[in-house]
Amino acid sequence: MDxxxxxxxxxxYILREVAGQFEKPAxxxxxxxxxxxxxxxxxxxxxxxxxPFPLVHIDTGHNFPETITFRDALIEDIGEKLIxxxxxxxxxxxxxxxxxxxxxxxxxxxxxxxxxxxxxHGFDACIGGARRDEEKARAKERIFSVRDEFGQWDPKRQxxxxxxxxxxxxxxxxxxxxxxxSNWTELxxxxxxxxxxxxLPSIYFSHEREVITRNGQLMAAASFLNIDADDVIERKSxxxxxxxDMTCTAAVDSTATELDDIIxxxxxxxxxxxxARMDDKVSEAAMEERKKQGYF
Amino acid sequence: MNIxxxxxxxxxxxxxxxxxxxxxxxxxxxLDDQLEAIQRANRxxxxxxxxxxxxxxxxxxxxxxxxxxxxxxxxFQTEYRxxxxxxxxxxIQYTRNMVTGASNSDLIIILVDARKGVIEQTKRHSFIxxxxxxxxxxxxxxxxxxVDYSASVFEQIKADYLTLANNLGLxxxxxxxxxxxKGDNIVHKSExxxxxxxxxxxxxxxxxxxxxxxxxxxxxxxxxxxxxxTDDLHDYRGYAGRVxxxxxxxxxxxxxxxxxxxxxxxxxxxxxxxLQRAESGQSVIIHLSDDVDISRGDTIxxxxxxxxxxxxxxxxxxxxxxxxxxTDQIYLIQSHSKLTKVKIVDVLYKFDINTQEKIHDEPIKxxxxxxxxxxxxxxxxxxxxxxxxxxSQAIVIDPRTNLTVGALMIQAVx
Numbered sequence: 001m002d003x004x005x006x007x008x009x010x011x012x013y014i015l016r017e018v019a020g021q022f023e024k025p026a027x028x029x030x031x032x033x034x035x036x037x038x039x040x041x042x043x044x045x046x047x048x049x050x051x052p053f054p055l056v057h058i059d060t061g062h063n064f065p066e067t068i069t070f071r072d073a074l075i076e077d078i079g080e081k082l083i084x085x086x087x088x089x090x091x092x093x094x095x096x097x098x099x100x101x102x103x104x105x106x107x108x109x110x111x112x113x114x115x116x117x118x119x120x121h122g123f124d125a126c127i128g129g130a131r132r133d134e135e136k137a138r139a140k141e142r143i144f145s146v147r148d149e150f151g152q153w154d155p156k157r158q159x160x161x162x163x164x165x166x167x168x169x170x171x172x173x174x175x176x177x178x179x180x181x182s183n184w185t186e187l188x189x190x191x192x193x194x195x196x197x198x199x200l201p202s203i204y205f206s207h208e209r210e211v212i213t214r215n216g217q218l219m220a221a222a223s224f225l226n227i228d229a230d231d232v233i234e235r236k237s238x239x240x241x242x243x244x245d246m247t248c249t250a251a252v253d254s255t256a257t258e259l260d261d262i263i264x265x266x267x268x269x270x271x272x273x274x275x276a277r278m279d280d281k282v283s284e285a286a287m288e289e290r291k292k293q294g295y296f
Numbered sequence: 297m298n299i300x301x302x303x304x305x306x307x308x309x310x311x312x313x314x315x316x317x318x319x320x321x322x323x324x325x326x327l328d329d330q331l332e333a334i335q336r337a338n339r340x341x342x343x344x345x346x347x348x349x350x351x352x353x354x355x356x357x358x359x360x361x362x363x364x365x366x367x368x369x370x371x372f373q374t375e376y377r378x379x380x381x382x383x384x385x386x387x388i389q390y391t392r393n394m395v396t397g398a399s400n401s402d403l404i405i406i407l408v409d410a411r412k413g414v415i416e417q418t419k420r421h422s423f424i425x426x427x428x429x430x431x432x433x434x435x436x437x438x439x440x441x442x443v444d445y446s447a448s449v450f451e452q453i454k455a456d457y458l459t460l461a462n463n464l465g466l467x468x469x470x471x472x473x474x475x476x477x478k479g480d481n482i483v484h485k486s487e488x489x490x491x492x493x494x495x496x497x498x499x500x501x502x503x504x505x506x507x508x509x510x511x512x513x514x515x516x517x518x519x520x521x522x523x524x525x526t527d528d529l530h531d532y533r534g535y536a537g538r539v540x541x542x543x544x545x546x547x548x549x550x551x552x553x554x555x556x557x558x559x560x561x562x563x564x565x566x567x568x569x570x571l572q573r574a575e576s577g578q579s580v581i582i583h584l585s586d587d588v589d590i591s592r593g594d595t596i597x598x599x600x601x602x603x604x605x606x607x608x609x610x611x612x613x614x615x616x617x618x619x620x621x622x623t624d625q626i627y628l629i630q631s632h633s634k635l636t637k638v639k640i641v642d643v644l645y646k647f648d649i650n651t652q653e654k655i656h657d658e659p660i661k662x663x664x665x666x667x668x669x670x671x672x673x674x675x676x677x678x679x680x681x682x683x684x685x686x687x688s689q690a691i692v693i694d695p696r697t698n699l700t701v702g703a704l705m706i707q708a709v710x
Contacts (some may be wrong), residue, residue, distance in 0.1 A: 001297070001575060001577060002297065002298065003297045003298055003299045003377075003378045004580070006298070006299050006577065007299075008579075009538060009577055009578050010579075012538075013538045015520070015580045016519040016520045016536050016537070016579070017519060017633070019519075020519050020592045021518050022634055023525070042515075043567070044566070044567045044579075045520075045536070045537075045579070046520075046522060047522075047568060048522070048524045048526075048532060049522040049523060049524045049527055050524070052520075083562070103618035132368075132369045132371070133371045133567075136352060136368075139369055139370060140366050140367070146646050151703040155366060156366075159367060159699060159700045160393070160395075160396040160616050160700055161396060161400075162391060162395070162396055162400075162402075162689070162691055162700070162703045163397040163399045163400065163686075163689050163691075164538075164629065164632075164688065165630055165690065167693055167698070167700045169628075169692060169693055169695075169698040170698055172696060182369070183369070183371070183380055185371050185373065185378075187373065188378070223480045239334050251617040255642070267325070270327055270328040271327055271328055271329050272327045272329050273643065
């Protein structure tokens with residue numbers, strides 16, 4: 001088998017293990033390329049049957065509009081169920097407090113909304129599109145990653161994971177985060193998207209957009225970004241390499257309009273994918289700390 | 297392009313993380329922002345160069361203590377291969393972590409310190425490699441810079457190791473002299489070891505062919521039954537799973553366990569496409585010509601050379617839990633999609649991992665490896681490790697804690 005066939009077969013196998021082992025799984029869908037790839041893999045795993053889980057989107061309210069348009073069209077196309085958890089609801093309920101200041105972001109707040117959504121619907125497994133090559137703490141992550149009743153990841157108490165046998169047994173209140181594309185790299189995902197002709201939101205491809213340079217990163221200009229008088233808004237040809245919400249996802253200068261251009265660009269890049277994520281730059285252990293709190 | 301999965305084994309000072317760091321660094325697999333992060337962390341080797349080992353230490357506690365706590369997976373890619381490296385810690389909980397990492401690898405790199413030669417640690421790693429039926433062993437004699445790049449030192453270690461391998465019954469072994477710290481024979485051939493005619497580590501990895509075990513006929517553990525139950529697909533009933541062993545073909549005569557009923561493969565599907573055959577490792581949906589009652593946990597197998605179907609077995613067991621194995625306790629074992637209750641009837645012996653001697657009448661504790669006799673609540677569908685390793689493996693789960701407490705490799709019918 002070619003390496004992409006191997007990765008695909010492994011991911012399909014993992015998705016079916018989730019279906020077989022859990023009562024109430026869900027697929028966490030952000031509208032980014034990795035979770036879109038997961039939806040494609042789920043089709044391969046379960047069609048012509050229905051997905052044995054709904055898609056769950058944690059909506060920060062600060063999304064790229066293109067992502068939401070894409071999400072809704074995709075749901076319409078596949079005919080599966082979508083559940084949306086709104087960070088705005090968590091704010092309105094007083095469960096989280098909106099950050100202030102220039103670099104305010106709702107990114108950290110979404111963990112609370114995610115945990116509330118999991119608990120409201122009683123999900124015992126949440127499938128996510130995280131990959132081990134993204135970040136050093138993620139390199140330590142199991143494919144079946146048990147979280148305690150507070151949604152916390154404890155890296156020191158992970159279960160050993162042998163062969164392709166996944167232990168999904170949990171105690172009440174715990175849940176498992178499952179990462180079927182753990183062994184894929186960013187380049188693998190793009191090569192797969194190309195091979196399978198998977199459609200993506202337009203922001204992944206080069207387009208002209210109003211951006212502000214902040215902390216050396218290009219941020220998309222949006223009404224909810226705290227824009228001061230001294231911020232310079234420019235029009236630039238950019239694309240996004242990863243899609244979080246608009247307050248923490250930086251654009252890259254790019255003229256890549258086709259998948260081949262993007263693949264060439266990534267091969268030549270000297271910066272990792274997460275290099276454009278403000279949320280990882282907070283500290284050396286930013287991702288690890290967030291994962292301990294329940295971030296996916 | 298295909299995938300090569302490997303694990304590095306060696307004790308804490310043998311330079312495992314340095315070897316991996318060097319491999320990643322010299323293949324330009326470390327990106328600028330990751331390199332900056334290492335530089336910010338400011339951990340230096342004695343000679344002032346950046347400590348590449350920090351690359352693989354992903355956890356805060358690991359960086360604080362300068363040690364590897366848990367298995368990390370690292371990736372790099374060349375034109376020929378995608379590599380998945382299981383970086384397992386060398387010193388704490390060595391057996392448990394090494395077994396975990398090795399179970400997901402095709403090849404094991406055993407590091408030997410050129411100054412120390414074949415030591416207890418090397419024996420232990422090699423024993424585990426044998427126990428897990430690793431497909432290929434590569435011995436990297438590291439720190440050649442510390443022994444003046446001496447050919448005779450390398451040859452002596454090679455001879456010593458071959459004696460050890462012979463005693464263990466390990467086959468398919470290769471040797472490379474390297475200095476991970478200085479980069480000799482890692483990516484580029486070293487000029488300082490002109491006496492060595494073989495490949496650099498990277499060239500070796502690029503070219504090595506993994507010999508698959510000559511597996512018994514195919515097995516198909518059923519993970520999920522696809523039943524759309526729509527008007528147009530009213531009678532559709534497909535069995536989803538992943539093929540173990542080669543050559544599942546349309547028209548094959550099959551036996552279904554545990555019902556022990558017979559049928560024929562009517563169709564094989566992948567993503568709505570009809571296939572004539574499915575390869576080892578492929579995730580597909582199959583259809584049978586007869587209406588058989590099959591659910592998750594059942595196994596469909598070729599009637600040629602069928603699997604074992606028994607309740608009483610003997611297996612090698614690696615124990616991972618802080619609580620010792622309790623023979624009065626009911627455990628669960630999970631093999632592929634099947635979960636079954638078992639009793640540990642007897643601990644036949646455990647191994648002294650350093651000497652491979654059998655020790656009798658001692659409990660199996662954390663990091664121990666032993667031979668046990670098991671009685672299962674119902675018949676298990678399996679093969680013996682020496683015949684079809686993939687269908688001999690299972691994990692042990694403690695139903696009180698739900699933790700994965702052991703790894704099983706079935707050796708015999710009891």
